[in-house]
Amino acid sequence: MNKKSKIYVAGHGGLVGSAIVNNLKAKGYSNITVQSHSELDLKDQLEVKKFFEREKPDYVFLAAAKVGGIKANNDFRGDFIYDNLCIQNNVIGQSLEHRVKKLLFLGSTCIYPKEVEQPMNEDSLLTSSLEFTNEPYAIAKIAGIKLCESFNLQYKTNFISVMPTNLYGLNDNFNLETSHVLPALMRKIYLAKLLRTNNFEEILTDLGLKHRDQISEHLATFGVTKNSVEIWGSGKPKREFMNVNDMADACIFIMENVNFSDLVNYKRKNNKLSLINSDGIEEIRNTHINIGTGEDISIIDLAKKIKKIIGYDGELIFNSLMPDGTMRKLTDVSLLNSLGWRHKVDLDQGISELYNWYRGN
Numbered sequence: 001m002n003k004k005s006k007i008y009v010a011g012h013g014g015l016v017g018s019a020i021v022n023n024l025k026a027k028g029y030s031n032i033t034v035q036s037h038s039e040l041d042l043k044d045q046l047e048v049k050k051f052f053e054r055e056k057p058d059y060v061f062l063a064a065a066k067v068g069g070i071k072a073n074n075d076f077r078g079d080f081i082y083d084n085l086c087i088q089n090n091v092i093g094q095s096l097e098h099r100v101k102k103l104l105f106l107g108s109t110c111i112y113p114k115e116v117e118q119p120m121n122e123d124s125l126l127t128s129s130l131e132f133t134n135e136p137y138a139i140a141k142i143a144g145i146k147l148c149e150s151f152n153l154q155y156k157t158n159f160i161s162v163m164p165t166n167l168y169g170l171n172d173n174f175n176l177e178t179s180h181v182l183p184a185l186m187r188k189i190y191l192a193k194l195l196r197t198n199n200f201e202e203i204l205t206d207l208g209l210k211h212r213d214q215i216s217e218h219l220a221t222f223g224v225t226k227n228s229v230e231i232w233g234s235g236k237p238k239r240e241f242m243n244v245n246d247m248a249d250a251c252i253f254i255m256e257n258v259n260f261s262d263l264v265n266y267k268r269k270n271n272k273l274s275l276i277n278s279d280g281i282e283e284i285r286n287t288h289i290n291i292g293t294g295e296d297i298s299i300i301d302l303a304k305k306i307k308k309i310i311g312y313d314g315e316l317i318f319n320s321l322m323p324d325g326t327m328r329k330l331t332d333v334s335l336l337n338s339l340g341w342r343h344k345v346d347l348d349q350g351i352s353e354l355y356n357w358y359r360g361n
Contacts (some may be wrong), residue, residue: 001059001102001255003028008057010035010042010091011064016106016164018171019248020061027252033057043083048090052098059255060103062091062144066137069178070325073134081136088144092159096151103159104255105148107141109290109331110134111163119294119332122163122286131326145288152260153284160260162251165292165331168350169244170357176222181299182241185306186355188229191219193312195226228315232322235300240330242293243345243353250291253341263287266335292331293343309351 001007007024011017012034024032033055041047042064066083073080088105095103112120113128125145130138141163148159168182176184187206194203200212207218216225223230264284297305303316336342 005058007032007059009061017063019244023248043086052094058101062105070133077136081140084140105161107163110138118328119330121332161288162291165240167244189312192224192229228317230317233324234320235318237324238296238298238328240296243350246343246345290331292333294333296330
């Protein structure tokens, strides 16, 4: 990419998409195009076709997706697979049709099997069964990987897939019913601190309530009191967390420096490709890239870290009657590191920045 290349960021309003746009601008890219959902429905094939005919982007970041937590993934299984397949097929298909120079497709590490060796390596894809609750979403993302890979092999395109670990950062979702673990813990502990210091006005503002007598009952539904915060599970599972600004930086690094041919050559060099049949056909697969830190932390240690940063002196109560989920999910980032990129933002710094941003917004 050069600084004047026409770049389309699909999903610019989300956590990842907004970080990519900001990072591109900070690096001096000046020809960025975005469209809100009301302006362009990516599920509509005709609308997407007209957009590509009109805008003619040189490069595409596909960060748009239908996303949600465990409950949403399980309750709306049909929507998650159908909507994501439509979005991916339309954007990747039109990128082929209009000869986009390079595309970056963003997936998720939920593509890996439920029972997978840790850390999760790119070659563990499709080796066993997926986690049931997010299987439809994962299958859609796997289809996106294979679509990019197959177009590269058949049409010589340069479409690269990346699989980010758990992300957090500015513009995160702090909804107590639908947010992921880090922002949910941060908001619950922050509200508990406000309750403990009798800062009722800030609580009313945060929750959008009108009367003080609504506060205790409302917060109790989320396990928040002035003396304690309840957290689901034992706290023993370990998770990897990456700042979204690091994720955006990695994406742009890959778009600037890595091609599909580089990934194939890496796999050849490391004996990850093989000749499999009598015709000597070489298998080229699993050319996606994990993006993460390669470091994880238990939920109990994460909660203690957030508690310390916020300055809450109440109790953390872990409800072991609630499910823990998978005990460990850590990405193998050796491929990413070998390509020349490593994360920069440590967890303490990232949590502090996010907490300050949340209080100001």
